[in-house]
Amino acid sequence: MTMLxxxxxxxxxxxxxxxxxxxxxxxxxxxxxxxxxxGSGKSTLAGVLxxxxxxxxxxxxxxxxxxxxxxxxxxxRAREGIFLAFQYPVxxxxxxxxxxxxxSLNAIRTHRGEEELDAMDFLSVVKEKMKIVEMPKxxxxxxxxxxxxxxxxxxxxxxxxLLLEPKLMVLDETDSGLDIDALRVVATGVNHLRSPERSxxxxxxxxxxxxxxxxxxxxxxxxxxIVRSGGRELALELExxxxxxxxxxxA
Amino acid sequence: xxxxxxxxxxxFLAQATERIPxxxxxxxxxxxxxxxxxxxxxxxxQEEWRHTNIAHLAGIEWAALHEPLAPxxxxxxxxxxxxxxxxxxxxxxxxxxxxxxxSPGASEVETLGSTPAPPALLGRLADAKAHPFVALNGxxxxxxxxxxxxxxxxxxxxxxxxxxxxxxxxxxxVVIDAERGSRGTIILDHVSLAGARHFANSVVEVxxxxxxxxxxxxxxxxxxxxxxxxxxxxxxxxxxxxxxHTISLGGRFVRNDLEVVLAGEGAECTMxxxxxxxxxxLIDNHTWVDHAVPHCTSRELYKGVLTGSARGVxxxxxxxxxxxxxxxxxxxxxxLLLSDGxxxxxxxxxxxYANDVKCSHGAAIGRLxxxxxxxxxxxxxxxxxxxxxxxxxxxxxxxxxxxxxSLAEAMSAVFLEKLEATGQRT
Ligand SMILES: Nc1ncnc2c1ncn2[C@@H]1O[C@H](COP(=O)(O)OP(=O)(O)OP(=O)(O)O)[C@@H](O)[C@H]1O
Ligand SMILES: [Mg+2]
Numbered sequence: 150m151t152m153l154x155x156x157x158x159x160x161x162x163x164x165x166x167x168x169x170x171x172x173x174x175x176x177x178x179x180x181x182x183x184x185x186x187x188g189s190g191k192s193t194l195a196g197v198l199x200x201x202x203x204x205x206x207x208x209x210x211x212x213x214x215x216x217x218x219x220x221x222x223x224x225x226r227a228r229e230g231i232f233l234a235f236q237y238p239v240x241x242x243x244x245x246x247x248x249x250x251x252x253s254l255n256a257i258r259t260h261r262g263e264e265e266l267d268a269m270d271f272l273s274v275v276k277e278k279m280k281i282v283e284m285p286k287x288x289x290x291x292x293x294x295x296x297x298x299x300x301x302x303x304x305x306x307x308x309x310x311l312l313l314e315p316k317l318m319v320l321d322e323t324d325s326g327l328d329i330d331a332l333r334v335v336a337t338g339v340n341h342l343r344s345p346e347r348s349x350x351x352x353x354x355x356x357x358x359x360x361x362x363x364x365x366x367x368x369x370x371x372x373x374x375i376v377r378s379g380g381r382e383l384a385l386e387l388e389x390x391x392x393x394x395x396x397x398x399x400a
Numbered sequence: 401x402x403x404x405x406x407x408x409x410x411x412f413l414a415q416a417t418e419r420i421p422x423x424x425x426x427x428x429x430x431x432x433x434x435x436x437x438x439x440x441x442x443x444x445x446q447e448e449w450r451h452t453n454i455a456h457l458a459g460i461e462w463a464a465l466h467e468p469l470a471p472x473x474x475x476x477x478x479x480x481x482x483x484x485x486x487x488x489x490x491x492x493x494x495x496x497x498x499x500x501x502x503s504p505g506a507s508e509v510e511t512l513g514s515t516p517a518p519p520a521l522l523g524r525l526a527d528a529k530a531h532p533f534v535a536l537n538g539x540x541x542x543x544x545x546x547x548x549x550x551x552x553x554x555x556x557x558x559x560x561x562x563x564x565x566x567x568x569x570x571x572x573x574v575v576i577d578a579e580r581g582s583r584g585t586i587i588l589d590h591v592s593l594a595g596a597r598h599f600a601n602s603v604v605e606v607x608x609x610x611x612x613x614x615x616x617x618x619x620x621x622x623x624x625x626x627x628x629x630x631x632x633x634x635x636x637x638x639x640x641x642x643x644x645h646t647i648s649l650g651g652r653f654v655r656n657d658l659e660v661v662l663a664g665e666g667a668e669c670t671m672x673x674x675x676x677x678x679x680x681x682l683i684d685n686h687t688w689v690d691h692a693v694p695h696c697t698s699r700e701l702y703k704g705v706l707t708g709s710a711r712g713v714x715x716x717x718x719x720x721x722x723x724x725x726x727x728x729x730x731x732x733x734x735x736l737l738l739s740d741g742x743x744x745x746x747x748x749x750x751x752x753y754a755n756d757v758k759c760s761h762g763a764a765i766g767r768l769x770x771x772x773x774x775x776x777x778x779x780x781x782x783x784x785x786x787x788x789x790x791x792x793x794x795x796x797x798x799x800x801x802x803x804x805x806s807l808a809e810a811m812s813a814v815f816l817e818k819l820e821a822t823g824q825r826t
Binding site for chain 1: 780792
């Protein structure tokens with residue numbers, strides 16, 4: 150079975166059509182990268198996949214593991230194994246990161262028919278994952294993302310991903326704003342989850358990330374359409390020449 | 401409405417003549433009865449009651465109980481969990497329940513119903529002539545507590561006011577002397593034994609002597625059918641510190657008045673409040689801080705959560721007297737509306753007569769942030785749970801300021817429980 154099958158997807162935000170006919174198929178174990186200019190619709194695609202209410206699918210279909218994704222609420226998608234690492238993780242005052250991650254993991258475990266973890270068991274699981282992303286301990290006791298540095302927020306996203314062990318991961322510019330060391334750490338975290346059963350959709354502006362997370366396919370999104378797909382050498386080419394040549398060639 | 405108020409007034413006045421009060425209350429009753437006879441119950445024509453209609457409260461024939469129930473300790477523990485402190489005293493329908501007290505700490509707790517003479521502070525800070533429900537309390541109070549805080553008392557005093565009988569009213573009175581240089585915590589905990597409809601009308605007078613510091617926690621968690629009117633009048637002397645925490649978790653009708661006079665230089669007052677309006681409830685907080693002398697600080701944070709068709713009222717009055725230079729006063733009243741039917745009237749009222757002062761205030765009315773909600777849901781947390789978490793997160797700023805972490809945790813759980821039990825959304 151395919152992991153994700155998108156056919157002729159059109160989506161709007163308000164009155165504006167942003168996605169204008171996307172076709173994309175991802176099989177288990179594959180890593181697909183999406184690159185493209187600012188405003189081309191990358192985050193919109195990620196939002197549509199995770200069930201963000203601001204977007205409306207007006208045409209086409211999305212099948213996730215054979216299921217019609219549009220029928221599922223955001224929480225149901227998460228429980229079924231879709232994970233979006235946010236481009237801009239949200240700060241939530243008054244709810245500790247620790248409480249949040251435990252509630253989240255337990256919601257997903259319950260859905261999988263597993264027992265909820267108590268505070269002690271959760272602590273030992275989360276500790277181990279925190280090591281992988283070199284996350285400072287005190288961030289667990291603080292409010293979700295509140296006052297976290299840009300890099301800490303991204304680490305927190307990857308930490309959640311490691312805990313929840315999703316099947317389809319959508320990473321929306323998880324590399325942006327990271328220094329070289331943080332980039333390596335985050336990539337290590339992501340690679341921890343690489344397996345023949347899991348797939349990833351990696352949105353990035355930089356070929357550098359793809360040195361660490363090596364994609365099977367690279368797509369170029371421009372004005373709401375995939376205008377080119379190729380191997381990882383496409384990313385190198387883009388880095389060198391920019392997007393102009395593709396957009397011209399496509400026109 | 402006038403007629404209803406007058407018959408309610410007559411019923412209460414009749415109760416005031418039914419029995420002779422305990423010795424400590426004789427003088428108070430005489431004066432307060434006169435004031436209550438004069439002024440009666442408030443109508444919406446009075447500025448302080450402009451948003452709050454007491455017709456429903458006045459329409460119920462509240463009984464005065466003379467023989468209190470004597471529930472077992474376990475019944476109290478069930479509703480007042482956790483029992484926070486060793487200095488525990490329990491009042492049922494306004495009467496002290498002698499069998500349930502805990503072991504005393506450094507603070508002294510006396511029950512006013514069995515004290516031979518009134519403590520000096522009784523009737524001195526809460527003005528029966530200015531406040532109709534203070535007058536009513538004075539006219540009918542027959543028990544309560546006097547707490548003297550000495551030295552440094554690490555153990556809180558926990559006074560539980562439990563309502564037991566249907567349609568009963570109680571008028572508890574509390575007097576607190578925080579003596580010079582002392583440190584203490586006092587928790588006044590209003591609970592309901594059986595979820596009966598009842599009316600509690602309490603008055604607290606609290607004096608913070610020089611260099612003393614006190615946390616005063618007022619919990620109102622008696623449930624959706626309770627009517628609660630509470631008046632706290634405080635006075636803080638030089639370098640004294642009073643921190644109030646007024647936590648109101650539901651109720652059919654809740655009105656809290658808090659007035660604090662900063663009477664000595666260097667006095668500080670922090671007023672924290674959290675109110676949860678549920679169902680058709682009304683929750684009204686009127687606060688008043690009086691900067692009477694220079695170099696005093698007041699900080700006020702009241703947060704409101706309203707759902708169903710609940711209505712909230714917040715009026716925060718800050719007065720800075722002409723010679724109270726170098727005063728610092730902040731006030732903030734953010735509100736979260738969880739339903740379309742919920743409402744809040746919020747209004748700061750700053751009266752600043754000195755020129756060298758730092759004062760700021762702000763009120764806000766908002767809804768749950770959709771992006772935050774989506775973030776939680778995208779991690780598998782169901783919508784209702786996510787809303788509950790965000791709402792509790794909103795309240796956390798006030799709850800986490802409670803004097804003991806265990807108290808903060810317990811109240812956070814009670815808050816969520818009340819919200820989930822009755823909290824509807826639209
Ligand atoms: N909720 C919305 N309402 C209206 N327009 C929107 C909304 N969300 C996105 N858009 C518009 O859709 C277009 C695509 O936005 P999107 O965020 O998907 O771009 P992107 O490819 O992720 O860009 P970047 O590289 O800058 O992150 C932009 O023009 C944006 O302004
Ligand atoms: Mg984007």
